[in-house]
Amino acid sequence: MTKTTDGRGRIQITGFDADEVKEREPLSDWQETSGGEAVGRWTRVWERFKRNRTALIGLTIVAVMSLLAIFARPVEVMGLTVQPISLAPYPPEEILWIRHDVSQNTPPSWSHPMGIDGEARDVFSRVLAGGRYSISIGFVVVAITGTIGLVYGSISGYFGGWIDEVMMRIVDMILAFPALILAMIIVSMFGGGYWQLVAAFTIFGWATYARLMRGEVLKIKENEYVMAAKALGARDRLVIFRHIVPNAVPPLIVYATLQIGTVVIGVAALGFLGLGMDPGTAEWGTMLENGRNAIIPGPGGDIRWWITVFPGAAIFLFVMSMNMIGDGVNDALDAQETGVAGGGDK
Amino acid sequence: MPEVIVVTDETPLLRAENLTKYYDSSGGFLDSLLGNSQDVKAVDGVDLELYEGETLGVVGESGCGKSTLARALLRLVEPTDGSVYFQQRVEEDGEPAGRREVDLTTVSSDDLRDLRTDLQYIFQDPFSSLNPRLTVGDIIGEPLDIHDIATGDERTERIYELLETVGLNPSHTHRYPHEFSGGQRQRIGIARALAVDPEVIVCDEPVSALDVSVQAQILNLLEDLQDELGLSYIFIAHDLSVVEHISDRIAVMYLGEFAEVGSTDEVFSPPYHPYTEALLSAIPEPDPLWEGDQIFLPGTVPSPLDPPSGCRFHTRCPQIIQPAAYDLEQDVWRSVVDLKLRVKDAETLESIATVPDETPADDATSRTSIRELPSAQFESVIRSEYDLPTELSDSSAERALSQAIDELYEDNVTGATARLDDAFTSPCEKHHPEPAQTGTNHRIACLLQDERYDGDRFEAVDADSGSGSDNAVADD
Numbered sequence: 001m002t003k004t005t006d007g008r009g010r011i012q013i014t015g016f017d018a019d020e021v022k023e024r025e026p027l028s029d030w031q032e033t034s035g036g037e038a039v040g041r042w043t044r045v046w047e048r049f050k051r052n053r054t055a056l057i058g059l060t061i062v063a064v065m066s067l068l069a070i071f072a073r074p075v076e077v078m079g080l081t082v083q084p085i086s087l088a089p090y091p092p093e094e095i096l097w098i099r100h101d102v103s104q105n106t107p108p109s110w111s112h113p114m115g116i117d118g119e120a121r122d123v124f125s126r127v128l129a130g131g132r133y134s135i136s137i138g139f140v141v142v143a144i145t146g147t148i149g150l151v152y153g154s155i156s157g158y159f160g161g162w163i164d165e166v167m168m169r170i171v172d173m174i175l176a177f178p179a180l181i182l183a184m185i186i187v188s189m190f191g192g193g194y195w196q197l198v199a200a201f202t203i204f205g206w207a208t209y210a211r212l213m214r215g216e217v218l219k220i221k222e223n224e225y226v227m228a229a230k231a232l233g234a235r236d237r238l239v240i241f242r243h244i245v246p247n248a249v250p251p252l253i254v255y256a257t258l259q260i261g262t263v264v265i266g267v268a269a270l271g272f273l274g275l276g277m278d279p280g281t282a283e284w285g286t287m288l289e290n291g292r293n294a295i296i297p298g299p300g301g302d303i304r305w306w307i308t309v310f311p312g313a314a315i316f317l318f319v320m321s322m323n324m325i326g327d328g329v330n331d332a333l334d335a336q337e338t339g340v341a342g343g344g345d346k
Numbered sequence: 347m348p349e350v351i352v353v354t355d356e357t358p359l360l361r362a363e364n365l366t367k368y369y370d371s372s373g374g375f376l377d378s379l380l381g382n383s384q385d386v387k388a389v390d391g392v393d394l395e396l397y398e399g400e401t402l403g404v405v406g407e408s409g410c411g412k413s414t415l416a417r418a419l420l421r422l423v424e425p426t427d428g429s430v431y432f433q434q435r436v437e438e439d440g441e442p443a444g445r446r447e448v449d450l451t452t453v454s455s456d457d458l459r460d461l462r463t464d465l466q467y468i469f470q471d472p473f474s475s476l477n478p479r480l481t482v483g484d485i486i487g488e489p490l491d492i493h494d495i496a497t498g499d500e501r502t503e504r505i506y507e508l509l510e511t512v513g514l515n516p517s518h519t520h521r522y523p524h525e526f527s528g529g530q531r532q533r534i535g536i537a538r539a540l541a542v543d544p545e546v547i548v549c550d551e552p553v554s555a556l557d558v559s560v561q562a563q564i565l566n567l568l569e570d571l572q573d574e575l576g577l578s579y580i581f582i583a584h585d586l587s588v589v590e591h592i593s594d595r596i597a598v599m600y601l602g603e604f605a606e607v608g609s610t611d612e613v614f615s616p617p618y619h620p621y622t623e624a625l626l627s628a629i630p631e632p633d634p635l636w637e638g639d640q641i642f643l644p645g646t647v648p649s650p651l652d653p654p655s656g657c658r659f660h661t662r663c664p665q666i667i668q669p670a671a672y673d674l675e676q677d678v679w680r681s682v683v684d685l686k687l688r689v690k691d692a693e694t695l696e697s698i699a700t701v702p703d704e705t706p707a708d709d710a711t712s713r714t715s716i717r718e719l720p721s722a723q724f725e726s727v728i729r730s731e732y733d734l735p736t737e738l739s740d741s742s743a744e745r746a747l748s749q750a751i752d753e754l755y756e757d758n759v760t761g762a763t764a765r766l767d768d769a770f771t772s773p774c775e776k777h778h779p780e781p782a783q784t785g786t787n788h789r790i791a792c793l794l795q796d797e798r799y800d801g802d803r804f805e806a807v808d809a810d811s812g813s814g815s816d817n818a819v820a821d822d
């Protein structure tokens with residue numbers, strides 16, 4: 001339905017006004033009823049994670065090991081018992097032949113399912129309680145380094161320019177050294193112990209997070225919603241923590257999950273080198289170190305395998321489960337980014 | 347220096363003067379330390395006015411700097427130079443008390459934050475302009491929180507109201523952006539901009555990412571909102587057909603500068619800027635009774651890193667002016683200039699012309715370079731490559747051209763460049779056209795509209811080196 005005109009591009013078209021347009025097909029296939037309740041993003045990630053069997057097994061193992069560690073011995077805070085349950089039959093440091101009728105280096109039996117070690121201590125009790133050090137150091141270190149790296153990387157990536165340049169050269173310097181060497185240097189400077197170990201893995205450990213976060217922030221920063229927030233008058237702090245960080249954080253979470261296992265191995269490695277906790281402590285790596293001579297056949301020609309195999313197995317089980325979780329988280333977040341629900345993608 | 351053209355007594359609501367944005371294109375810290383930086387002249391000295399209640403369309407090809415202009419206007423990117431004046435509403439004791447002029451480029455960041463409630467922005471890409479992690483309610487509520495406009499129930503109420511204003515259902519508040527179509531997302535973006543009750547909205551290609559059917563709906567919505575709320579728009583687009591219906595005035599942008607500014611009718615009718623004319627001819631014409639030729643622009647938009655001298659359009663302009671000495675047909679002249687420009691940029695003969703396949707060759711496999719052609723054939727290859735006749739109608743021009751081709755044949759590219767430069771330099775290459783007034787509010791930046799152009803010749807070539815009376819010459 002056109003009328004000819006002499007004006008260039010001035011054709012009159014009728015039947016294309018807004019009222020008619022309203023009668024047309026809906027703008028998308030989304031219907032009032034098809035959406036259901038709006039689900040949050042983390043709920044969707046959890047739904048996807050739950051469907052991953054390996055990741056769930058890993059999560060269960062980690063949860064059980066953590067609970068066993070917590071309930072192995074009573075927990076006292078400033079003289080007050082906050083956790084009275086004691087799953088481990090003996091205190092991990094107790095030398096049993098003094099009060100009980102046992103001898104050193106007894107193989108596993110019903111009363112001592114993981115045997116007795118060379119100092120006459122109950123290996124089962126020690127493995128249970130040993131998780132307290134390894135696991136908690138893993139979580140604490142990752143929480144601290146992750147937070148530092150997140151803030152550091154966000155600032156570096158968001159402000160850019162010479163700020164970024166200086167901050168990233170510092171990170172480069174740290175990353176030029178192997179993490180375990182740096183941790184060893186710190187432990188040999190400050191001595192062994194729980195908080196020394198935490199410090200050993202924290203002081204330089206945040207660098208990788210920072211680098212990862214910066215790259216992610218640089219990417220997210222390009223999105224128009226960041227400029228939109230500025231156009232609305234949002235302050236830098238709001239832009240960073242409301243718009244950039246939540247969108248940049250998934251890769252950091254994946255890395256952090258995997259990193260818990262790495263830290264646990266690192267703590268064990270330092271313990272095995274005799275640089276971790278005090279020699280008698282029930283910490284998995286330290287236990288391995290104590291049991292080192294047990295691998296050499298003793299007077300009777302027998303190998304006292306139980307002294308090293310159980311703490312070793314605990315380390316292995318924990319780290320493997322942690323990696324399984326990490327992969328699961330990765331897949332769940334990945335699907336989030338690229339799937340139908342892919343937020344910022346076209 | 348700023349030529350403010352007073353059309354009405356009204357002062358423009360928003361006025362930019364000499365707005366300039368250069369980007370540093372150096373690779374980073376080291377490059378800038380070594381002085382390797384080069385500026386991308388994205389926006390180069392743009393003047394514009396926006397009056398209350400009007401829509402100013404800004405049109406240009408991609409890469410002409412229109413998005414940068416839009417962002418520099420609201421200081422979303424820091425302008426390199428120039429000013430943006432805005433007539434801000436002033437309130438005294440809650441009563442409106444007139445307006446006061448502020449310069450956006452110099453206000454403090456706190457004042458700028460306040461100004462964000464008057465000046466808003468709609469983004470091009472409805473997919474990346476909404477944070478995928480926030481619900482629609484949070485997206486629209488954000489400006490309300492930032493400026494303490496509403497809290498609690500009032501906030502919810504306002505969000506519902508805004509959703510309804512842009513044609514969405516208030517029950518969508520708790521959904522995430524990915525649940526919506528492109529058009530619906532763009533509506534959310536519009537609602538977000540409206541939340542602060544702005545006076546001016548800069549729309550950066552708001553419909554170019556949408557389906558054609560949806561485009562019309564969004565344009566209608568924007569027009570309705572303008573009537574209802576008295577908004578003023580700066581509407582960026584990459585083709586004239588989109589802005590035609592919505593704009594009161596149109597500015598045509600080329601390589602960081604305005605080529606033409608005028609009311610929609612003025613821009614759509616003669617006199618044209620040659621660039622506008624080409625853009626107009628490219629609008630698909632559904633009218634079978636229309637008789638017109640599409641003007642094809644040769645080449646691509648030159649890099650803003652090193653924009654052409656004089657008139658920036660001279661590398662592609664079909665109407666580029668001839669030197670006073672010659673009288674060639676316009677398209678032949680254009681071809682001569684094309685050859686000249688190519689020779690200037692060329693490093694080797696091969697980049698000037700290639701041997702056409704059908705050229706008879708004794709040894710077809712080895713003859714791939716024009717170097718190896720005999721002189722006569724060489725000349726004809728060059729001429730046919732640039733659509734030049736075997737002989738130019740003007741004898742002195744012909745002499746210069748054939749000498750240059752001979753020099754090329756001797757592989758003397760520098761010599762040929764100098765000769766061509768000497769003989770064929772258009773005034774358009776030397777003089778930067780100042781916007782010339784061609785109607786009440788119509789400005790065209792082209793030497794054809796310059797008073798020194800008498801309809802045939804551009805006479806300022808000699809004057810500007812001599813008397814100095816010619817103060818309009820601005821060589822870049």
Ligand code: SF4
Nearest residue numbers: 657660663774792793
């Ligand atoms: S000044 Fe010359 S080159 Fe530029 S648009 Fe006008 S005629 Fe074309």
